[in-house]
Amino acid sequence: MKIVFEQTKGLTDIPMRYCPGCGHGVVHRLVAECYEELGVQENTIGVAPVGCSVFADEYLNIDMIQGAHGRGPAIATGIKRNLPDKLAFSYQGDGDLASIGAAETLHAAARSENITIIFINNAIYGMTGGQMAPTTLLGMRSTTSPAGRTVAANGYPIRVCELLAALDGPVYLERTTVDKPAGVVKTRKAIKRAFQYQLEGRGFTLVEILSQCPTDWGMTPLQSLERVRNEMTPYFPLGIYKEPEDDKKARPKKDAVKKES
Amino acid sequence: MSERILMKGNEALAEGAVRAGCRFFAGYPITPQNEIPEYMSWRLPETGGTFLQAESEVSAINMLFGAAAVGRRVMTSSSSPGISLKQEGISYCASAELPIFYANIVRGGPGLGNIAPSQGDYFQSTRGGGHGDYRVFVMAPKSVDEMANFPRICYDIAFKYRIPAMVLADGILGQMMEPVTFDFDPVEADSLSIPDWALRGSKPEERRVVKSFDLRPGKMEEWNYRLEKKYDEIKAEEVRYEAINTDGADLILTGYGTSARICETAMAQGRKEGLKIGYIRPITLWPFPTRIFRDLAGKIGKFLVVEMSLGQYVEDVQLSINGRSEIYLHKRPAGGIPTGEEVLEVAKKVLSGDKSKFYV
Ligand SMILES: Cc1ncc(C[n+]2csc(CCOP(=O)(O)OP(=O)(O)O)c2C)c(N)n1
Ligand code: SF4
Numbered sequence: 001m002k003i004v005f006e007q008t009k010g011l012t013d014i015p016m017r018y019c020p021g022c023g024h025g026v027v028h029r030l031v032a033e034c035y036e037e038l039g040v041q042e043n044t045i046g047v048a049p050v051g052c053s054v055f056a057d058e059y060l061n062i063d064m065i066q067g068a069h070g071r072g073p074a075i076a077t078g079i080k081r082n083l084p085d086k087l088a089f090s091y092q093g094d095g096d097l098a099s100i101g102a103a104e105t106l107h108a109a110a111r112s113e114n115i116t117i118i119f120i121n122n123a124i125y126g127m128t129g130g131q132m133a134p135t136t137l138l139g140m141r142s143t144t145s146p147a148g149r150t151v152a153a154n155g156y157p158i159r160v161c162e163l164l165a166a167l168d169g170p171v172y173l174e175r176t177t178v179d180k181p182a183g184v185v186k187t188r189k190a191i192k193r194a195f196q197y198q199l200e201g202r203g204f205t206l207v208e209i210l211s212q213c214p215t216d217w218g219m220t221p222l223q224s225l226e227r228v229r230n231e232m233t234p235y236f237p238l239g240i241y242k243e244p245e246d247d248k249k250a251r252p253k254k255d256a257v258k259k260e261s
Numbered sequence: 262m263s264e265r266i267l268m269k270g271n272e273a274l275a276e277g278a279v280r281a282g283c284r285f286f287a288g289y290p291i292t293p294q295n296e297i298p299e300y301m302s303w304r305l306p307e308t309g310g311t312f313l314q315a316e317s318e319v320s321a322i323n324m325l326f327g328a329a330a331v332g333r334r335v336m337t338s339s340s341s342p343g344i345s346l347k348q349e350g351i352s353y354c355a356s357a358e359l360p361i362f363y364a365n366i367v368r369g370g371p372g373l374g375n376i377a378p379s380q381g382d383y384f385q386s387t388r389g390g391g392h393g394d395y396r397v398f399v400m401a402p403k404s405v406d407e408m409a410n411f412p413r414i415c416y417d418i419a420f421k422y423r424i425p426a427m428v429l430a431d432g433i434l435g436q437m438m439e440p441v442t443f444d445f446d447p448v449e450a451d452s453l454s455i456p457d458w459a460l461r462g463s464k465p466e467e468r469r470v471v472k473s474f475d476l477r478p479g480k481m482e483e484w485n486y487r488l489e490k491k492y493d494e495i496k497a498e499e500v501r502y503e504a505i506n507t508d509g510a511d512l513i514l515t516g517y518g519t520s521a522r523i524c525e526t527a528m529a530q531g532r533k534e535g536l537k538i539g540y541i542r543p544i545t546l547w548p549f550p551t552r553i554f555r556d557l558a559g560k561i562g563k564f565l566v567v568e569m570s571l572g573q574y575v576e577d578v579q580l581s582i583n584g585r586s587e588i589y590l591h592k593r594p595a596g597g598i599p600t601g602e603e604v605l606e607v608a609k610k611v612l613s614g615d616k617s618k619f620y621v
């Protein structure tokens with residue numbers, strides 16, 4: 001019998017406790033498939049954040065460390081500087097990465113720390129019950145912006161890829177979604193590319209994945225996918241924000257980045 | 262090994278850590294400890310180690326969290342406000358049982374305070390410092406020689422018990438120059454075995470996880486009892502102190518670090534004048550040398566506590582003596598440095614029955 005599909009060995013058998021329709025589980029699987037496919041599963045160390053994915057250490061079948069809220073890039077730095085031959089990545093939500101850990105993110109990027117960040121942008125604080133995030137869209141309701149986020153009260157959402165692209169440090173920055181199969185495939189490609197660059201010692205890489213949080217958005221899974229498509233991608237355009245020059249030239253024209261605006 | 266060299270306290274501490282096997286340092290500038298990161302910035306690369314100037318103290322302690330998790334001997338240092346910022350990370354290290362070494366070269370507080378020598382961070386150091394039920398091993402050097410040699414003891418304890426260990430000193434100890442003899446052979450960091458708990462990438466069936474929590478019902482309580490067991494062992498095994506001239510003394514002077522030196526001076530002068538003054542100096546602030554105080558309580562009528570803070574250290578003395586002797590307190594906060602003569606004056610008053618410095 002020919003095996004055409006197998007579950008990745010990059011994940012443990014522990015059933016995930018994420019809510020139905022949540023993007024975290026999909027991205028976990030993609031991350032796992034990538035280190036498995038690259039043949040580095042036994043040489044990978046992951047950093048789990050504080051957020052819904054605080055349990056990532058139970059699901060990702062590798063050496064894992066769970067650290068303080070927002071400090072993943074610093075923790076991954078400590079690991080990578082001492083074990084430069086290992087693949088080190090930090091998995092983080094938007095509150096974790098763009099609010100409390102904004103300094104750690106910015107400086108790891110500026111140092112071009114040779115680590116990868118998998119950044120789940122679901123525009124909300126999932127774990128604590130749906131408070132406003134630094135990426136919450138204008139007008140979007142949260143438990144701490146019950147009438148909708150306003151510029152007057154809360155200012156503007158932060159576009160992380162664009163912000164980091166202004167620095168010289170980052171080597172590869174891409175924003176994707178997991179709202180449909182094509183997005184999932186693209187996300188997988190992006191994560192793999194980021195890991196590959198790290199293994200080649202090129203420097204800082206980050207993949208931002210626009211994700212859905214049906215529970216704290218108060219939506220059905222299908223409605224939440226619609227929101228990613230219709231509300232999030234216009235504000236957070238998909239595409240590659242930074243990549244090595246040689247790879248940019250080598251890519252066929254039709255794959256060229258098309259930023260939807 | 263037995264070579265005597267003249268060194269500044271902060272540099273002796275840094276060199277002592279390197280000789281004890283430190284190969285990773287992350288820190289953020291703050292006076293009066295800048296000589297430590299400055300020294301490490303050239304010294305660590307010489308040994309194949311890594312020095313990183315972090316973007317903040319918060320980031321520095323989390324870099325240590327990652328570096329300690331792969332089994333490295335790591336260090337950070339700061340002064341009071343910076344140590345406050347590191348407390349969340351230290352608490353994580355304590356819970357995740359990661360051995361780290363750090364130094365607080367204390368300055369005057371609270372707030373930004375000043376850069377003068379102070380002992381105002383005694384509570385913060387000896388009570389854990391951050392959130393949750395935990396302790397860190399705290400050593401208080403009184404000389405540059407001890408600044409040089411205590412890092413090795415801290416690493417030994419930190420790795421033996423898998424806990425954070427620290428040196429608590431002040432700007433005087435950090436800035437002054439004294440002869441130093443390193444009393445141990447340099448540790449070859451590469452020859453140290455990698456601890457079995459250290460992350461390094463592994464087969465799925467052998468994978469390791471470093472974390473500081475367990476949300477399952479009852480599990481965090483068990484976790485805490487496990488930590489407590491270690492702390493009890495440390496309390497039983499790792500207390501260090503110095504006690505001089507306690508036999509038949511009428512008064513015991515006591516203080517730690519810089520204050521201990523001042524007490525020593527006062528004692529020496531007092532004894533020259535025929536006064537029966539003894540002296541106790543804790544070397545470990547946690548675990549606290551409770552027993553020596555307990556043993557002398559009731560036998561010696563008076564204890565005079567000297568501290569460069571407003572009554573922090575005295576509380577541990579009080580807990581140990583437990584009402585069986587009189588305790589007097591001479592205190593100077595945020596840059597007030599008592600002199601030997603000043604302390605001897607107070608000691609004489611106390612011996613003559615003056616109650617103005619009576620504490621309890
Ligand atoms: C120092 C600190 N502050 C606050 C918290 C509480 N907290 C836990 S998770 C979280 C937000 C998580 O949101 P996000 O990073 O967006 O991840 P998500 O849960 O949405 O995946 C907060 C504020 C904490 N654990 N530690
Ligand atoms: S609360 Fe949101 S982010 Fe968290 S698991 Fe549920 S759907 Fe996912």
